[in-house]
Amino acid sequence: MIVKELVQQMIDEDGVISVEKCGNINIYWCFKNQTLQTLYDSSEKLKKQIQETESDIAISKRELEKTLETGRRKKFTVGQKSYSRDVLIEKRKKVQEEIKKKSTSLQKIESIRWDGAKIQENKQRVHLKKGQLEKITDNIEILVDYLYKKFFLQPEQIRKEFGIPEEFEELTDI
Template sequence: MSKKKGLSLEEKRTRMMEIFFETKDVFQLKDIEKIAPKTKGITPMSVKDVLQSLVDDSMVDSERVGTSNYYWAFPSKALHSRKRRQEELQQQLSEGHRKRAALQQAVEKAKVGRQDTGDRAALLTQLQALREERLQLSAELDKYRECDPAVVEQIREFNKTAKDSANRWTDNVFSIKAWARQKFGFEDRRLDKTFGIAEDFDYVE
């Protein structure tokens, strides 16, 4: 024999609301904890959580008096709540219809001038051709960047810096050779051969 299925949360909430609607009375938590399991089959352990969920959703009113909390819910309030919720949903639906109509109108407006006519197709083809030509011209222009005066000047500055650096190192080599010649009496030929210095090694003009 299969085990009896327990009540879902929504079923418990519905049955607990029945307690308030049928009695039209005000209860403390301890009262609900006694009534709910006996009359509505709600498990004692879940009574407090179910009641709190109804309070959180404004379906059950709650007020603290002294050290005790009192709970109540009348059918009239539930009716007003449903009507208010229905009005909110109806307003949202109307707003959704309005936005949909506005979007549809915008789509129709955007379609104007975009019909697939022969002229439009020709213009699109021409536009694509112009875009390709622009890419080709940009690539061709890059080839002639070396003739750009700014680029030429940049190359000249780079060459000057490289020349100055090379001559500075050449000066250092000559200084070291002179020091070695004075210190150890080495001849220039011997130094050049030992360190692989070419015979025509000199400053860059």
Template sequence: MSKRKGLSLDEKREKMVELLQESSEFFTLKELEKIAPKRKGIVSQTVKDVVQSLVDDGIVSSDKCGVQTVFWCLPSAEVQKKRARIAVLEEEVKASESTRERLESQLSSLEAARTGNGLTNGRDTFLTQLAANEQAVVALTAQVAEQAASDPERLQRLAEATKTAREAANRWTDNVDTLRRYVSDKFGMSSADFARQFGVPADLEYLEEEAPPQQA
């Protein structure tokens, strides 16, 4: 007989959340190590790591109760965490939109100047990256509108998509800096003159990743 395939980490995490939410009770680690194998097929030796990963991600709550630590995961608490995460993602979408608008303005300035100054190097790449970033922002905005009915897996996919959009915007910032160095080397233009001529804002900077909301 072939051996039964063990659960993946994601499957163990999902089943552990099911176990905690089904009863809506508080459990010690020893209790979970005892009942998780029977109810959910999670090997007892892996229970600690699975629970800790859920605590680290803010999915499972924990607190000291005397000398022991107890763990729980209430369905209502999960809803609140998802709503908080949605709020963070909406802010990231707004930041991506703001970056897109700023980059569009820069592109217009660069297009107006490229004929006279011979600045055609990399233009097609810039346009492609801008188009991809615009599509990502539109898709993210639509997904945020539907997020209230989503499950944790969809929420994770949305977080990854937002990260991709943020990285695309940051690559755009890299490209603007590459163009600045190209103009400086080829035409001897200073960074300050480049910023004035092509409308590059002084506060152009990279988008930083938002930290996930912490439970109160």
């Protein structure tokens, strides 16, 4: 079994051995020329990868040297213009502060601005609150009526004791 597995591995993975079925017999072969060509192709592929990697390394080294030469100096030149690092950093801080201020003012304006969707949303919220308020007033009236019937207390006395107005204001539709 071990020999069969080894031969199968050499056929499938390595490509060292070739096989062809002839009738009910399998014929295996391997030519020296075929093996050398495979090795040559692999070596050429590896050489090409090495060259590409070396060129990438050279480019990265040049960029690193350029960065080290020009990086973090107090004053530097780009094209015909010369700049001061400290001045540019201060300008950047001021611009960032201005952006923050303007974005907060924009948020305030957006919260104040009323469009159709916001108006509709607020209408729904007011109607919901109105419905809740009406339920609460109905419940208060029911409780006052319950205390009146259960303990024979006058509704005026109950309202006076708990600070409930004699009659709730009518809410008009919005």
